[in-house]
Amino acid sequence: xxxxxxxxxxxxxxxxxxxxxxxxxxxxxxxxxxxxxxxxxxxxxxxxxxxxxxxxxxxxxxxxxxxxxxxxxxxxxxxxxxxxxxxxxxxxxxxxxxxxxxxxxxxxxxxxxxxxxxxxxxxxxxxxxxxxxxxxxxxxxxxxxxxxxxxxxxxxxxxxxxxxxxxxxxxxxxxxxxxxxxxxxxxxxxxxxxxxxxxxxxxxxxxxxxxxxxxxxxxxxxxxxxxxxxxxxxxxxxxxxxxxxxxxxxxxxxxxxxxxxxxxxxxxxxxxxxxxxxxxxxxxxxxxxxxxxxxxxxxxxxxxxxxxxxxxxxxxxxxxxxxxxxxxxxxxxxxxxxxxxxxxxxxxxxxxxxxxxxxxxxxxxxxxxxxxxxxxxxxxxxxxxxxxxxxxxxxxxx
Amino acid sequence: xxxxxxxxxxxxxxxxxxxxxxxxxxxxxxxxxxxxxxxxxxxxxxxxxxxxxxxxxxxxxxxxxxxxxxxxxxxxxxxxxxxxxxxxxxxxxxxxxxxxxxxxxxxxxxxxxxxxxxxxxxxxxxxxxxxxxxxxxxxxxxxxxxxxxxxxxxxxxxxxxxxxxxxxxxxxxxxxxxxxxxxxxxxxxxxxxxxxxxxxxxxxxxxxxxxxxxxxxxxxxxxxxxxxxxxxxxxxxxxxxxxxxxxxxxxxxxxxxxxxxxxxxxxxxxxxxxxxxxxxxxxxxxxxxxxxxxxxxxxxxxxxxxxxxxxxxxxxxxxxxxxxxxxxxxxxxxxxxxxxxxxxxxxxxxxxxxxxxxxxxxxxxxxxxxxxxxxxxxxxxxxxxxxxxxxxxxxxxx
Numbered sequence: 001x002x003x004x005x006x007x008x009x010x011x012x013x014x015x016x017x018x019x020x021x022x023x024x025x026x027x028x029x030x031x032x033x034x035x036x037x038x039x040x041x042x043x044x045x046x047x048x049x050x051x052x053x054x055x056x057x058x059x060x061x062x063x064x065x066x067x068x069x070x071x072x073x074x075x076x077x078x079x080x081x082x083x084x085x086x087x088x089x090x091x092x093x094x095x096x097x098x099x100x101x102x103x104x105x106x107x108x109x110x111x112x113x114x115x116x117x118x119x120x121x122x123x124x125x126x127x128x129x130x131x132x133x134x135x136x137x138x139x140x141x142x143x144x145x146x147x148x149x150x151x152x153x154x155x156x157x158x159x160x161x162x163x164x165x166x167x168x169x170x171x172x173x174x175x176x177x178x179x180x181x182x183x184x185x186x187x188x189x190x191x192x193x194x195x196x197x198x199x200x201x202x203x204x205x206x207x208x209x210x211x212x213x214x215x216x217x218x219x220x221x222x223x224x225x226x227x228x229x230x231x232x233x234x235x236x237x238x239x240x241x242x243x244x245x246x247x248x249x250x251x252x253x254x255x256x257x258x259x260x261x262x263x264x265x266x267x268x269x270x271x272x273x274x275x276x277x278x279x280x281x282x283x284x285x286x287x288x289x290x291x292x293x294x295x296x297x298x299x300x301x302x303x304x305x306x307x308x309x310x311x312x313x314x315x316x317x318x319x320x321x322x323x324x325x326x327x328x329x330x331x332x333x334x335x336x337x338x339x340x341x342x343x344x345x346x347x348x349x350x351x352x353x354x355x356x357x358x359x360x361x362x363x364x365x366x367x368x369x370x371x372x373x374x375x376x377x378x379x380x381x382x383x384x385x386x387x388x389x390x391x392x393x394x395x396x397x398x
Numbered sequence: 399x400x401x402x403x404x405x406x407x408x409x410x411x412x413x414x415x416x417x418x419x420x421x422x423x424x425x426x427x428x429x430x431x432x433x434x435x436x437x438x439x440x441x442x443x444x445x446x447x448x449x450x451x452x453x454x455x456x457x458x459x460x461x462x463x464x465x466x467x468x469x470x471x472x473x474x475x476x477x478x479x480x481x482x483x484x485x486x487x488x489x490x491x492x493x494x495x496x497x498x499x500x501x502x503x504x505x506x507x508x509x510x511x512x513x514x515x516x517x518x519x520x521x522x523x524x525x526x527x528x529x530x531x532x533x534x535x536x537x538x539x540x541x542x543x544x545x546x547x548x549x550x551x552x553x554x555x556x557x558x559x560x561x562x563x564x565x566x567x568x569x570x571x572x573x574x575x576x577x578x579x580x581x582x583x584x585x586x587x588x589x590x591x592x593x594x595x596x597x598x599x600x601x602x603x604x605x606x607x608x609x610x611x612x613x614x615x616x617x618x619x620x621x622x623x624x625x626x627x628x629x630x631x632x633x634x635x636x637x638x639x640x641x642x643x644x645x646x647x648x649x650x651x652x653x654x655x656x657x658x659x660x661x662x663x664x665x666x667x668x669x670x671x672x673x674x675x676x677x678x679x680x681x682x683x684x685x686x687x688x689x690x691x692x693x694x695x696x697x698x699x700x701x702x703x704x705x706x707x708x709x710x711x712x713x714x715x716x717x718x719x720x721x722x723x724x725x726x727x728x729x730x731x732x733x734x735x736x737x738x739x740x741x742x743x744x745x746x747x748x749x750x751x752x753x754x755x756x757x758x759x760x761x762x763x764x765x766x767x768x769x770x771x772x773x774x775x776x777x778x779x780x781x782x783x784x785x786x787x788x789x790x791x792x793x794x795x796x
Binding site: 076 | 534567
């Protein structure tokens with residue numbers, strides 16, 4: 001029991017209510033663990049895997065994981081008609097997205113212990129009167145307590161009434177599934193609690209809500225997201241994945257160990273101890289990168305990526321300690337020449353262009369040829385100018 | 399056109415937007431006039447007929463009247479489960495109520511020119527996704543502008559989310575019916591405007607909204623309602639109806655002429671002129687009572703009721719001018735003996751009992767035998783004590 005609890009607690013921000021979780025675990029039956037996913041964004045990145053890892057941990061200790069695809073609202077699209085980028089999905093599109101999803105998630109989840117369900121299965125059976133009855137179980141005031149609703153209402157920004165129905169639909173999924181535990185990011189806490197409350201209204205034992213943190217992107221700070229371009233896609237080539245993981249800061253590395261690595265907490269504590277005792281953090285980061293790349297590719301690919309990475313940096317040429325510099329590149333990006341100057345690697349943009357022209361500038365070990373190339377925010381690179389000037393440059397959009 | 403407008407405007411509080419109404423009338427086609435009714439309260443009183451009269455007026459000038467029974471929400475009942483007095487209605491109960499309704503309303507409306515419809519006809523075809531789409535057409539902030547929602551929200555009283563859906567459903571009825579005009583009481587103005595706005599969202603020309611005042615009950619002030627017991631049911635016996643109409647004040651009589659009588663506005667102006675010139679208002683009130691009783695019974699019954707009324711008051715004995723006294727009887731009612739004292743007709747309750755015992759007390763001309771009988775609020779009677787003491791007593795609950 002204590003082992004189970006330790007595994008469940010790992011990385012979690014909140015467990016509501018932990019005492020109820022303990023009672024459920026004492027039932028000695030597989031618990032029904034629900035996690036919901038949007039059917040419109042099937043390209044998973046490492047940030048998504050924080051939740052998937054938690055699901056996997058539940059599987060490892062014998063529980064039933066329900067991978068819920070919220071296709072019901074996806075098939076409605078944007079009912080206000082204002083957002084042309086959210087057309088209603090067809091059943092075929094939902095199925096295709098679901099296949100892309102499951103191909104990716106089964107690199108983490110155990111397919112045998114995973115139940116993939118679509119909420120359209122029960123939601124499309126409901127008529128308007130049924131939805132009225134669900135809506136009767138919650139109040140306007142409580143819904144307006146949700147952070148984003150509260151802010152928009154206070155700021156006089158419109159909230160369409162159907163937006164109040166979506167958390168209820170998500171909550172009703174918990175009723176339909178009779179879930180014991182629902183997992184989600186911290187940004188989902190309100191909606192997960194609606195599920196808890198609706199289950200009580202329908203006479204069920206309320207689910208336990210477990211929230212996981214949002215993984216920071218490569219440059220730290222902001223959460224990992226496609227739109228900030230600070231992500232590692234789980235389908236990316238092994239070399240890219242390895243290089244990106246090696247670019248994160250030594251501090252962020254421990255966060256990734258906790259949330260992304262499968263290594264035990266005591267293993268991770270050992271590694272921390274070793275670096276405190278003088279071990280080069282770069283070596284530890286290589287262990288992390290090898291583990292993650294192996295998971296999404298295989299051990300041989302991970303080893304090759306590691307070898308290629310070291311080759312690029314011409315083993316031994318890189319100092320063990322590299323200064324870290326953050327450069328704000330704005331939302332439009334910044335030309336490389338300006339980034340070099342801003343990072344203090346050159347004295348001026350004209351020196352930048354001269355050094356690029358001489359073939360003396362390398363990004364992640366690869367020679368660059370154009371000082372005008374735009375670098376976008378949300379990335380991090382090791383940049384060398386000549387032999388001695390070197391820095392880990394974090395590019396920030398804001 | 400001007401004649402049509404005069405008829406339509408009679409008694410109306412607001413016409414939104416009158417210019418659009420004029421344009422619709424210029425189309426020279428029968429307009430679709432919608433008015434919605436609750437399927438749970440089939441006992442109509444004179445207050446309800448204010449709206450029915452307006453519907454009748456539209457029929458008289460050639461328009462199509464749609465008598466909408468809102469059975470969809472009636473068949474849901476109270477979805478919060480808190481109100482045991484609002485059980486879900488079955489289809490059979492709705493049909494039975496509808497029959498009771500139409501039996502009554504066709505005393506005013508022309509059955510041939512009336513279309514009776516049930517909104518379950520289109521609402522039960524909608525699934526949950528359709529309702530989500532309707533809900534997307536309105537905002538939380540606009541819904542919270544409705545008077546009662548605003549008050550409850552501000553006072554911290556709960557508003558269940560389905561309550562936001564009901565005005566939308568009512569509004570969607572206008573879309574389904576493609577109504578040109580919707581009629582309602584002033585208390586319905588917000589909901590009628592939702593219909594206007596939803597029609598626009600669905601690409602239809604918005605309906606014109608016409609609101610009618612709420613008819614005051616027999617003792618004036620409060621609106622006529624069953625719960626205040628200040629009403630005249632349209633199925634009441636002719637004698638009761640006649641007596642109740644004769645009990646209203648001379649001032650309220652003109653209000654009833656405008657809202658309940660079918661006499662033309664110029665006829666009514668003539669009657670006012672006559673009373674100003676010295677005609678006894680009691681004679682004019684008899685004309686009103688004869689008209690109304692004839693409508694819900696027939697001319698012969700009305701004449702008989704008039705005769706009986708005059709008999710009871712032993713023609714000639716009643717002075718032409720009777721003092722009017724309001725007695726507050728509370729929500730529990732008050733014994734007759736106390737009412738007599740409070741009205742100044744006796745000096746004490748013991749005198750009241752003595753006079754009753756002597757057979758000297760008459761209510762609406764009929765001798766009473768028990769001074770302890772409770773009199774409820776919302777009624778009005780002519781009460782005599784002996785020959786000389788007489789008053790029109792209005793009993794008020796608050």
